[in-house]
Amino acid sequence: MPYGLAQRGVLCCNNTLYKNRADGERCSENNIPYNPAEGTICRSQFHGSPGQHCCGTDVYQPHTEICCNGHRHPKGRNTQCCGVQAYSIKDPKLKCCAGTLYSLTSLGRLGHEAQCCGSLLQNPLKLVLDNALDRDVCCSSGDKEVLYSAKAGFRCCGHFYYNTSLWSCCAEKLSPAHQQHQHKEIKESRLRSLNNLSEKDLCKELQIGIVESVSVHSIVFHSVLKICGRSATVKPLSSPHILETPDRCTSPKLIPGKTYVFNQVHVFTDFNHDSILQSLHFIIAKCSHF
Incomplete structure (x- = not known):
C-alpha cells in the first residue's frame, strides 16, 4: 500500500499500514505501533513505564534481576542462567546440563563426580561400577551428546x-x-565436554583458540589465549599454536574456523554456552576467588 513519508497519522510496521496514529509512535520489535514516551512493549504486552528492559512479556530491573529465557530471577554475585532457571555457579550442589538444572544433594559424596550427557545428568554410581x-x-561429537x-x-x-x-x-x-x-x-x-571437567582440572591452565588446520599428527590453532582461572587472567599466546596428536584416529573431529578449549592432551567443547565470552566468563567465575 502506498503512503507518503511526510504524511501524518500513518505508520508502516512489517508490511502493515496503520492509520490514525498519534505523533511519536513507532514500531515495536514485534511490529506493533506504540509510543515509547508512554510505555514499554515486551513482545505483545504493553507496560505503562517508558524506557524499561524486557524479559519475556514482562519488564525487569537488570541491576537487581537476571533474565533467563524470559523468566526473571534475583541476581547474585555469581548468578548465571541454566535454561529458564538461575543458579550460582559457585554452588557445588547444583549442576547445569545444557539448560537443565540438577540438584546434587541426594547424591551425597558422589555429587562432585556427577557428569552431564547433553541435558541428562549421569548417575555417578554408573561411572564407577566395577x-x-x-x-x-x-558419546559426544561437536554438536551432540x-x-x-x-x-x-x-x-x-x-x-x-x-x-x-x-x-x-x-x-x-x-x-x-x-x-x-x-x-x-x-x-x-x-569430543570431551568442558562442563564435565572437575574444578581442579577446569582451574588449571587452559588454552582457547581457533582451529586453522588438522593433520595426521597435529592440530594448528591461531588467535590462542591462555586462561588462568585461579588468577582470573587471560593472555594472548604467539600464533600458530601446535597441539601434537600422536593417534589421529582417537582425536575428535575438529572443524577449521571453529573455536575450542584445549590443554596439553585433550580438546574440549562447551555444550552449556553459546559464545566464547560465556565460556571464558564461566571458567573465571567458577575458579577465581573474586
Missing part, C-alpha cells in the same frame, strides 16, 4: 555407539571394519 556393562556411556547403556564390544565414535566387530572409527568417522584390524586395541574417538 562391572563395565552396568555403566552408562556418553547421547547417553547409551553399555554393551560388550561397543565403543564411541563421536555421538554414535558402534559395534567394533562390524565397524572401525577414525576421527569420528565410521567405516566397515577390516578383518585384520579386529584384534587391535580399540580406542574411542569423541
